[in-house]
Amino acid sequence: MAEFNFDKLSPEEKEQLAREAFKSKEKEFAKRAKEEQEAHYKKLVDETIEKAVESVGALNIKMTIAKKQIFSDFDTVIELKNELYNGQKWLKSDRVTNTFTNQEGTKRVTIGYHTNDNYLDTYTEGVKMVEEYISSLATDENGQTLADMVKVLLSERGKGGQLKAQNVLRLQRMANDSKNETFIEGMRIISDAYSPTKSKQFVKVEIKGEQNEWLTVSTNMTDCEW
Numbered sequence: 001m002a003e004f005n006f007d008k009l010s011p012e013e014k015e016q017l018a019r020e021a022f023k024s025k026e027k028e029f030a031k032r033a034k035e036e037q038e039a040h041y042k043k044l045v046d047e048t049i050e051k052a053v054e055s056v057g058a059l060n061i062k063m064t065i066a067k068k069q070i071f072s073d074f075d076t077v078i079e080l081k082n083e084l085y086n087g088q089k090w091l092k093s094d095r096v097t098n099t100f101t102n103q104e105g106t107k108r109v110t111i112g113y114h115t116n117d118n119y120l121d122t123y124t125e126g127v128k129m130v131e132e133y134i135s136s137l138a139t140d141e142n143g144q145t146l147a148d149m150v151k152v153l154l155s156e157r158g159k160g161g162q163l164k165a166q167n168v169l170r171l172q173r174m175a176n177d178s179k180n181e182t183f184i185e186g187m188r189i190i191s192d193a194y195s196p197t198k199s200k201q202f203v204k205v206e207i208k209g210e211q212n213e214w215l216t217v218s219t220n221m222t223d224c225e226w
Contacts, residue, residue, distance in 0.1 A: 012213060063210060070203050074098070074111055096198060108214070110204040115196035117162040123193035129186030130171070136182075150174065165194065 078098055097112030134150050135141035153167040153174075168190060175187040205217040218224070 009051065031199050033120050067201070067203055070109070071111060072110070073199065074100070085173040094194070107207045108134065110202075111200060112208075113198040114162050114200050114202055116199050117165050118160070118197045119157050119162060119190070120193040120195050123190055126186045126189030126191075126193060129182050129189065133178075133180055133186060145149075146174075163190070165196070 023108070032180055047054060077100065097110060099108060099110040101108040130150065131154075134147045134154075137147035137150075143170065150171065153171050154165055156167055158164040168187070172187045172191060175183040176182075206214045209215045
């Protein structure tokens with residue numbers, strides 16, 4: 001292979017070679033610049049995520065402390081409430097929520113537990129009685145329609161596979177309207193067997209708005225505006 005000699009190239013060849021060299025360098029610089037931009041982007045993402053996690057983490061700690069403090073503060077209030085109104089029908093010892101309103105009626109706080117529907121074992125005996133009532137209905141079209149409605153309400157399940165409490169209330173009303181002793185007794189057994197289990201604690205704070213409506217003070221970032 002002949003040795004390359006730049007000096008022997010024509011002016012046109014030298015110019016072409018220079019252009020190719022420039023393009024090669026230009027591509028190299030562009031590639032390097034892109035790599036640097038990508039590295040900067042990835043670093044910026046990491047730093048921004050870290051700041052967000054720290055910010056939300058700090059907020060979560062503050063909210064946890066505030067929640068514990070609120071429950072602790074209201075322990076005394078609830079204790080006094082029980083002493084003052086002991087024996088009142090509306091004050092149940094096993095209540096899972098308590099709502100308190102200030103004297104001006106402009107602010108209120110509700111604290112308590114979310115619950116999951118649950119039933120004692122005696123619940124199944126009540127279901128059998130309701131099913132017995134259902135079987136007695138299938139004598140005409142109207143009876144079959146009512147039976148189907150009861151079946152649907154009795155079969156619908158909520159979280160944990162338990163009969164929905166709201167359906168129990170609807171079935172109780174239907175039982176009372178039917179005046180059927182088997183249906184009424186079955187629903188009484190189911191209702192008495194209702195034993196909800198506590199899940200997560202919650203705090204709900206509300207203030208009166210300009211239209212005299214209750215507005216929830218949200219702790220959800222989605223509801224925050226700026």
